[in-house]
Amino acid sequence: MRKTIGFIGTGVMGASMAAHLIEAGYSLSVYNRTKEKADSLIKKGAVWRGTPGDAAAACGVIITIVGYPHDVESVYLGDGGIIERAEPGSLLIDMTTSSPALARKIYDAAKNRGLGALDSPVTGGDRGAREASLSIMVGGDEADFERALPILKVMGRNIVRFGDAGSGQTAKLANQIVIAGTMLGVCEGLAFASKMGLDRNELLGCITNGSAGSWSLASYGPRILKGDFAPGFFVKHFIKDMKLAKDASEEAGMSLEGLEAALCQYEKLASEGGENDGTQGLYKLYD
């Protein structure tokens, strides 16, 4: 097994995660749809590859963190993609938040070619990626998980295997459902305070450490008060996650009204031009 890692997707999250791997001594081959976003990694010694398949063919471990499930499907299952090009024995780790069903499909296709596959989505945001403090939720075979663990530990702290292929994605969707409601509460509460003429800075100071407190309130509250709606986590990606969660919950016969309210509001925000805002942009819908 070569000590090389192919890293596909060097966006806000991936660029930080890949940099930690280089610092930890791994030789990286990188690919990204927009090459410029890989430049900082190439300067640090990463080797550029012209396609995801090229990166896969050159490395024993392939990590992907791309945008949408259709991107995941394309890089893994497309013509000349990762599964076609990876050498038998390679380990594929998808860290995109994607669908549990697609994770199982990739797992099956990988097995058929003698490859290991893990779904390993992360939580902790851009800051967690920068600080290597991500939580990582893994689905797939135990042996593949053990093999991936030293690599995952370079990028995160809380690393749990939840079970078979797809279960990492399912855990991540549960996480996103929690965040959906929390963001609704944070944005609506602060917008109400603003509308009622309360001093929002005083309010934030008063409630952040009380029973209304959350990572979302502490992280996004101050940005909202400054009018900073730049993305840590894109609205368009959160909508994707909530749709996946809605699909999975409905398939399981559940009706999650908070999730639906959040999805509906975020779609409204996107339709009004906010899809490239950070998720704290929801505040603007109420203000």
Place this chain on the structure above:
Amino acid sequence: MRKTIGFIGTGVMGASMAAHLIEAGYSLSVYNRTKEKADSLIKKGAVWRGTPGDAAAACGVIITIVGYPHDVESVYLGDGGIIERAEPGSLLIDMTTSSPALARKIYDAAKNRGLGALDSPVTGGDRGAREASLSIMVGGDEADFERALPILKVMGRNIVRFGDAGSGQTAKLANQIVIAGTMLGVCEGLAFASKMGLDRNELLGCITNGSAGSWSLASYGPRILKGDFAPGFFVKHFIKDMKLAKDASEEAGMSLEGLEAALCQYEKLASEGGENDGTQGLYKLYD
């Protein structure tokens, strides 16, 4: 000014708060609708009074923390109530979560009789009351706030005056709006995890310190996993708070979809017999 405090309402929150005042050296006169709930305070030296008015007549400072706005209205504005019986110069501090409009009505009635009045609702739950770590949101005159501060500091840590009468209640409603969304997210996310067969303990450990983290998740998540739905904070009281928030936001021309979804779900829970559960009981609606 006598160093006595009349304390009306010795429930889950009030009993702990009153005990701190006794420990701090204040002489307490107490009243509660159910006398037994004041017994522990009477053992510590508090003097029982037969009506809220009797407690008010005997003390220069009167604190109330009762159930609903109609209870607040009754103890303050009813025949033989606090405003009728309190001696001129007394200070009235209502710590119930109630309506901003009622707070202003009490303030006006108090002024007419030469009394000071503050609305001073709290956040931090039963634990905050026990540990004297409540956040306290105050509305009313600056001078009355300064006079109340040494007393409020015995019960809480984060004490902010937001402005004129009613603004403490408005700030508390903003706090409750944040919590409403957060609780939806927590209960729906954990119920989804359960339905999908994930190990909920592993999930909770994995996500509590990540971007899904909140006071609600850390406090109620473990109770939910143990099937402990006993009240720290009653569903029926949370419904009351959310209705007040909905009324206030609608009067201001706002439509808060997350708040509405939460209120709707909690009312459904109450209609199914859960009104005396703790707010984490919302989980049962999905499980």
